[in-house]
């Protein structure tokens with residue numbers, strides 16, 4: 001539902017309650033409406049259901065995540081990750097998968113996780129469940145055509161993390177868990193590779209989920225070369241702190257998976 005609707009309903013009900021001399025109830029309702037509004041635009045808010053964010057603090061792993069691709073800078077990102085022996089999670093757009101299927105095949109071949117970012121990066125918080133389901137299904141179809149259905153993990157990150165009840169409901173009905181992040185470094189504002197690397201280094205710690213971009217959700221063919229250039233430094237910072245670079249599923253694998261697989265966190269769920 002649109003935030004203006006929540007705000008409007010909250011204001012109308014509160015005004016009615018005040019008119020009926022029930023100020024406490026009016027205040028409670030106004031706070032509830034404000035909370036719902038804020039939660040829709042707070043990527044880590046649990047109000048509309050559990051969100052997959054930080055991994056366990058006791059395990060020395062971090063997840064690099066890349067949104068909006070694949071695009072022209074994705075090969076450079078994949079090259080950098082391969083040089084560092086790092087695995088990452090790519091929240092792909094179905095529209096971009098259709099344009100660059102070979103890059104999705106390369107992601108899978110090199111051990112990265114494919115997750116959904118919707119089809120065309122349209123903001124979903126304003127849209128109904130049918131539209132959200134359509135975005136998820138079209139992205140699944142694109143990945144299936146590119147590399148096979150089994151490559152698509154059941155992890156979904158809404159564009160900008162904006163979610164409403166219909167977004168969460170449709171994702172859950174589709175078998176998806178909703179993913180967020182712990183730190184964004186605003187690489188999409190192109191502050192320079194050194195700044196991206198410095199902000200990322202500050203963010204890295206056990207359980208960090210770092211939000212980066214290998215493409216641009218609004219200008220699909222735009223370069224993200226600064227992000228690619230920052231990756232060697234980001235990976236070095238992680239290594240210096242003894243942090244393994246793993247996929248989201250590996251980061252959130254149940255503790256038993258760590259022991260069962262001989263000390264190396266496995267493919268997870």
Ligand SMILES: [Zn+2]
Pocket residue numbers: 067068117121159160217
């Ligand atoms: Zn995005």
